[in-house]
Amino acid sequence: MKLLLKISLFLLTWFNLSATTAFSKVALPNYAVSYPKTENNKLESELKICLDNFARSGVLENSFSQKYVLWESSVLENRAREENIKVVQGAGSLVSKLDNLGLTALKAEVNLLDDVAKAKFLDEFAGxxxxxxxxMNGNTSLVNYWKANGNFIKNKTYPNVGHKVWDDTKNAIITKADPTETKILNAIENALPPSNNQVAVAGAYSPELGGNVVLKYNDKNFNVNLLEPELKQHLDYLTMIKNDFDKGGSLYQKLYSNVPLEKIQNAGLAGTHAEVLATNEVIKQLKQAGKFNSIQDLNKVHVLVKGRPTFGNMCRCPHCFQIIDGVKMIGNQ
Incomplete structure (x- = not known):
């Protein structure tokens, strides 16, 4: 009955609007019906089904179809307006914040963006x-970096996996009997275990080089400027996201994909983890041998990470995932 009443009200209004001179002496009432948003969405769906069936019946088909198209366009426009209101409000807040903080250089750089990019920036950086x-005010090149690479970073979905039991990974490598993976495993097993401060040890190796496995531990004091260009091309941007979170911001929610709170909380300084440092050394060796010519050559590097006993075969943090994406990780992602 409720559905029939809604349809009747709609049809009464429609007939009143489209009445010909033959019905000019008949006064049909107009109703203004308002429903809550959830009810309105349900009504739209129900009406659309009924209207489709009604239009197919051939009754006043041409006139009805025209009004139906106008009605549907109005619905879509209202929905778009509802979806955009949060973006507009967030944008206004960010613009006010730039003014209040006196960040004139950043504001000027943002104003140089085209309308689409500017709206996107104000949305993504609202938090x-x-x-x-x-x-960013002190390094406005980050705005241009975001414009050129923001989608590239965001479109690389973080796997968001947990650490693996070390013995499970170890046994899988032994069973697989791959020479490269076995070589790295043996090197890690014979290395000193990571201390509490070091957290993890990583072994990196390229079968194209031969020789020894490179072993590195986490080093929060490492000078990331010493990383090879291929590994630090995104570093300023990733560091901004890391520092923003440490200061109470939420950029990671907009600029990364699929990164939960726990992962960003436990992520260290970008570029200082064992897997990055070990990969960096192998890249140097590959370059010396003339076998590393672009970022695509990261797939020549194989890496295995072992943490403290409670961590096991560790996964990469969100920052390391971006830095060495393309490396062949062993056991875990």
């Missing part, structure tokens, strides 16, 4: 901390 915005 930025004051510190992150100040950092």
């Amino acid at each position: 930025a901390s004051d510190d992150a915005l100040r950092a």
Whole structure:
């Protein structure tokens, strides 16, 4: 009955609007019916089904179809307006924040963006901390970096897996009997275990080089400027996301994909983890041998990571995932 009433009200209104002179003496009432948003969405769906069936019946088909198209367009426009209201509100807040913080250089750089890019920036950076915005004000090239590479970073979906039991990974490598993986496993098993401060040890190796496996431990004091260009091309941007979170911001939610709170909380300084440092050394060796010519050659590097006993075969943090994406990770992602 409720559905029939809604349809009747709609049809009464429609007939009143489309009545010909033959019905000019008949006064049909107009009704203004308002429903909550959830009810309105349900009504739209129900009406659309009924209207489709009604239009197919051939009754006043041409006139009805025209009004149906107008009605459907109005619905879509209203929905788009509802979806955009949050973006507009967030944009206004960010613009005000730039003014209040006196970040004139950043504001000027944002104003140079085209309308589409500007709206996207104001949306994605609405949750930025004051510190992150100040950092961008001092290094406005980050805006252009975001414009050129933001989607590239965001479109690489973080696997969001947990650590694996070390013995499970070890046994899988032994069973597989791949020479490269076995060589790296043996090197790690014979290395000193990571201390509490070191957290993890990584072994990196390229079968195109031969020789020894490179072993590196986490080093939060490592100078990331010493990384090879291929590994630090995104570093300033990733560091901005890391520092923003540490200062209470939420850029990671917009600029990364599939990164939960726990993962960003436990992520260290971008570029200082064992797997990055070990990969960096192998890249140097490959370059010396004339076998590393572009970022695509990262697939020549194989890496295995072992953490403290409670961590086992560790997964990469969100930052390391971006830095060495393309490396052949063993056991875990």
